[in-house]
Amino acid sequence: MDAKEPDEALEHLVNRTLRELPLRRAPLTLESRVLGALEHRAELSWWRRSFAHWPLVARAAFLVICGALAKLAFLGGATAVAGVHSLHESAALSVSWVRPAAVLVVSAWNLAALLMRAAPPTWLYVGIAICAVLYAFLFGLGAAVYRTLYLQPLNGR
C-alpha cells in the first residue's frame, strides 16, 4: 500500500472541511473603529500625518533642512574639537574651570587615539565582544525584571 495515500486522504479531508467553514463575523465595533480612525486622520494637520502624506514642497524642504543640519553637525563637531585644542593652547584663558576641563578632554582624546594605535587588533575584538556580552546580559536582566516585577503581578490579578 502506498504510504502517501493516508496523507493524501487526510489532506483532502482537511481541505474540504476547512473550505466549508463559513467566514467569521467581524466584530460590530470594526466599522465604527475604522470610521473613527478616518475622522481622526482627517482632523490631523498635514505635519502630524506620515511623511508620505506631506505636501511635496514640505517634503522637499524637510529633506533640504535635514541635509543642512547634518552638515552643520559635522562642521560643529570639527569646530568644537579645534576650539578645545585652541583653548588648551591659549595662555590667555581667564575662566578657572575651562582650562582643566579642556585639558581633560584633550587628554582623554589623546589617550583613546594612543590606545587605538598601540593596542593589537585582538584586544579591540575582545573589547567589542565584552561589550556585546554585557549588552546581552543587561537586555536579559531587563527582560527578567520586567517579567518578574511587571507581568507576573498583572497575570495574578
Add this chain to the structure above:
Amino acid sequence: MRAYQDMVFSTASRLTGNDRQAEDIAQEVFLRAYEHFAQLRTSPTAGGWLKTVTTHLTLNYLSRYRRRWRMFSELRHTTDDEDSVGPELAPQPDMLLADLNSEQRQALIDAAVRKLPEHQRVALVLYHFEELTYEEISIKLRASLTKIKTDIRRARAALLPLLQSSGIDAGQSH
C-alpha cells in the same frame, strides 16, 4: 466595507488566532483601502486586493511585532512542547461531537484551527484557505520546504481526531 469586513477579519483571525489582533489588522487594512478608494471602488479585484493586503499585513505583524516582543511578553515556555497539540484540541471522551449541529461543529473546528501552534496554524491557513503552494508558503514564511510540509502535516494530524469525532471522515462525499 460591509461586503468585505467578514472576509478580512476571518483571514486575519485565522492567521493570528487572536480576535483582538485580527480586529486591529482589519482596521489597518481598511484604512489602507481608503487611501486607494478611487481605484478600488470600481475594481472587480477589490476583494483579492483586500485579501492580499490582509495576508501581507498579518504575516508582517506576526514576524515583526510578535517575535520582537515575545521575550518580554510571553511567560509560557514554547520550546518544550512546541509541536504538540494542546489538550484542548483533543476531543474529550464524553463529547458527542457528532450530535452537534453543523454550525456548532464548524465553530468547534474553527476554534481548533486557531488554537494550533502558530507555525502550524499559519502554514495550514496559507495552504488550505489562501490556496498557496508549499513552495510559495516556504518563501513567504522564510522557512524550508521540509519544515512547511511537516508543520502542515502535523496540523492536519492534530485536527484529525476532532474531525473524526465530528462524524467527518475521509470517505465522506459531497
